[in-house]
Amino acid sequence: MTNTTSVSDKAGQASSIDVEQWLHMYQQMCKIRAFEESANDLYTSAKMPGLTHLYIGEEAIAVGVCEALRQDDYITSTHRGHGHCLAKGASVDRMFAELLGKEAGYCRGKGGSMHIADQERGNLGANAIVGGSAGIATGAAMSIKMRGTDQVAVCFFGEGALGQGLIYEVMNMAQLWKYPVIYVCENNLYNEYTHHSETTAGSMTARAAAFGIHTVEVDGQDIREVYATMQGLVERARTTKEPAFMLCHTYRYRGHHVGDVNRAYYRSKEEEQHWMTHKDPLKILSEWLIEQKLAEPQMFEQIEKDTRHEVDTAVQFALNAPYPDVEEVDQHVFA
Numbered sequence: 066m067t068n069t070t071s072v073s074d075k076a077g078q079a080s081s082i083d084v085e086q087w088l089h090m091y092q093q094m095c096k097i098r099a100f101e102e103s104a105n106d107l108y109t110s111a112k113m114p115g116l117t118h119l120y121i122g123e124e125a126i127a128v129g130v131c132e133a134l135r136q137d138d139y140i141t142s143t144h145r146g147h148g149h150c151l152a153k154g155a156s157v158d159r160m161f162a163e164l165l166g167k168e169a170g171y172c173r174g175k176g177g178s179m180h181i182a183d184q185e186r187g188n189l190g191a192n193a194i195v196g197g198s199a200g201i202a203t204g205a206a207m208s209i210k211m212r213g214t215d216q217v218a219v220c221f222f223g224e225g226a227l228g229q230g231l232i233y234e235v236m237n238m239a240q241l242w243k244y245p246v247i248y249v250c251e252n253n254l255y256n257e258y259t260h261h262s263e264t265t266a267g268s269m270t271a272r273a274a275a276f277g278i279h280t281v282e283v284d285g286q287d288i289r290e291v292y293a294t295m296q297g298l299v300e301r302a303r304t305t306k307e308p309a310f311m312l313c314h315t316y317r318y319r320g321h322h323v324g325d326v327n328r329a330y331y332r333s334k335e336e337e338q339h340w341m342t343h344k345d346p347l348k349i350l351s352e353w354l355i356e357q358k359l360a361e362p363q364m365f366e367q368i369e370k371d372t373r374h375e376v377d378t379a380v381q382f383a384l385n386a387p388y389p390d391v392e393e394v395d396q397h398v399f400a
Contacts, residue, residue: 084359090132090288091350092368094124097148098347099369099376100157101319104147104164104178108323112384113164117178120148122318125346126251127152129291130219133299139187139205139218141198143251144179145317146191149221154186157376161383168389169382175389175397196222196229199248203235206246210306217302218246225256227265227272239308240276247298248273248310251285253317258331273310285313286344289353316340 101121107113120127127148131140134153142149150160155171163170164178171181182190189205192198202220209216226232227250239246256264270280281298283290291313298309318341320328328337354360 084354086132087350087354088360088364088368090128090292091347091354091365092372093128093132093152094288094347094350095369095372096157096376097124097127097151099372100147100151100160100379103161103376103380105319105323107161107164107380114166115177116322116324117147117164118145118322119317119319120145122340122346123251123253123285123315124148125288125291125349126249126285126313126315127221129288130221130249130295132292133295134187134217134219136186138216138299139189139202139209141189141202141205141218141220142181142191143198143221143223143226144191144193144195145223145251146179146181146221150181150183150188150191153183153188155181155183155188157379158382161379162386165383165386166388167383167386169386173389173393173397196226196232198222199226199229199232199235202248203239203244203246206239206244206308207242209245210243215303216245217299218244220246220248222248222250223256224250224252224254224261224265224269226250227269228256233272233276236273236276236278236308236310240278243306244308245302245306246308247295247302248278248308250310250312251315252312253315255317255321255332257321258325258328260331270310270312278308278310280310280312282312283314285315286340286346287349288346289350316344 098121101119104117105119108117131152140149140153159169159171163172163174163176163181166174168174171183179191179193182188189201199220199222202218206218250269254261270282273280281294283294285291294311298311302309320326351365355362
């Protein structure tokens with residue numbers, strides 16, 4: 066079954082408690098964006114080794130999903146995973162330290178941008194292999210069932226991962242054996258430099274529905290819709306122990322990676338500007354709250370100022386942090 070969820074008819078119904086939660090979500094999205102902008106600056110100024118894949122433009126998905134989870138719920142992430150890590154509660158200090166290869170990082174500087182894990186908060190790790198975390202998330206859901214807890218596992222992946230066979234193997238297992246895992250597909254339109262219409266036949270949701278998995282499709286730019294839908298899916302997973310598939314339509318403002326700056330050969334400036342102007346997740350939430358007279362513009366300005374200070378302080382922490390001792394080079398390396 067495929068549903069399209071909308072919260073537009075709920076405008077104006079938020080209570081004062083809801084407002085605080087919306088403002089918290091705005092702050093989380095703002096933090097992710099500021100983090101990614103600083104990560105890009107570190108790369109372009111040659112202070113960060115290796116490439117990174119920015120999440121700017123997709124913030125509503127990570128925050129909307131993770132706000133519906135408990136700390137003991139699990140997530141697995143992707144090569145574009147900073148947003149997921151931060152939304153699940155990761156420290157910006159340790160995140161930047163990891164990006165810079167410093168000892169204070171989550172993996173003591175050995176994982177880098179695409180391999181950050183924070184198991185204390187249920188983040189089982191990002192994965193540079195496209196679709197590679199699907200088996201990990203499904204395995205976590207299997208462990209939940211075996212242990213008899215009411216936790217939930219979430220697997221983030223992009224639409225490009227729908228070309229990986231592992232996704233279908235684990236969805237079949239999850240539906241057959243009833244595992245509480247939610248597959249969150251972030252469709253940002255492009256498999257690296259190729260539009261998904263050139264690589265993906267048929268309906269994306271139909272691929273999960275073919276296994277009998279409950280599927281939903283949402284506007285990934287509207288955190289109200291993502292959060293409301295995810296709340297229902299999480300409650301369903303806790304009670305039925307069955308999987309679900311949520312397709313989120315979104316857009317990455319930057320290139321596939323930080324080095325992908327000249328994108329005219331695969332998408333237009335006009336397309337990018339349209340998404341940034343009319344479908345920005347931060348603007349959608351802030352303008353709605355202002356329109357409903359639930360917040361004032363200066364509240365968002367203060368959040369942005371405070372968040373920028375937090376991120377700038379974290380960057381300085383990471384730049385000044387020590388590297389691991391050279392004797393550690395073969396520690397925590399298993400393959």
